[in-house]
Amino acid sequence: MKRALITLLGAGALVGGVAVVADPKPDDAVEYRQGIMMALGWNVGPMGAMVKGDIPFDAGQFAFHAGRVAVLAPMALEGFPKSSAAAESHALPALWENYADFEERMKKLEESSAKLAEVARSGDEGAMKSQFGDTVKVCKGCHDEYQEEH
Amino acid sequence: MKRALITLLGAGALVGGVAVVADPKPDDAVEYRQGIMMALGWNVGPMGAMVKGDIPFDAGQFAFHAGRVAVLAPMALEGFPKSSAAAESHALPALWENYADFEERMKKLEESSAKLAEVARSGDEGAMKSQFGDTVKVCKGCHDEYQEEH
Structure with a gap:
């Protein structure tokens, strides 16, 4: 982790309104x-x-x-900069070829998990289980489409 | 990640008021x-x-x-269950021998990063830089004490 910390003590930039590590090393992004x-x-x-x-x-x-999932979900997309397309990972080529679709799915994950956290605060077991199913479907859809079996 | 997802689709429990994955596999915790x-x-x-x-x-x-650091910091401690002491990692034996001190340092990280996020909302550059120094000192103290060089 020290290595990673030092490596990441590099440069950052505000891109499209979202702060990201600018030009991260592909392996660090993975x-x-x-x-x-x-x-x-x-x-x-x-x-x-x-x-x-x-x-x-x-x-x-x-x-x-x-609540944890709702704050973690929006952190995922910035780990998939296009510059990391060639890095060794479980991401399929289809992800980079359909990047706009991938971004849309990530946005859906963010929305669905935010709703899950909101519903969970209500304490309504049925609603929580139902919304969990919806959120997991978003996870699974993206994994099926863009992650190689491993 | 599918493997991890499936592995973690195990059991959870509420311990000490904090929800944690109950009895996670040591390698998953690492x-x-x-x-x-x-x-x-x-x-x-x-x-x-x-x-x-x-x-x-x-x-x-x-x-x-x-803000990201403030929500991530409280997530760290549950990744160090005592059951993972023997797992291959960069944690030094001293961590497990001084677990109360480690927990205290983690608590300090949580508090310091919460304060950093609060100060950052003020936009006061000097205060932000100063508080960042304090937070990083907490990180470094724990890494120096409980993480092997790698």
């Missing part, structure tokens, strides 16, 4: 986005287990994880 | 915490470059990254 995806999975997991009934439903815990 | 650290560095980097003068100071961009 490592960053994989970290965000891991953190998303870390939080989606317990919610999924509750929805499936593998563990008891706990509205407070569900809302905690939903 | 991967998760390294992801969070990478995401922290991704955001600390551009702020550091501004403070050092490598890129122009931009209050809006600085505040964006400070």
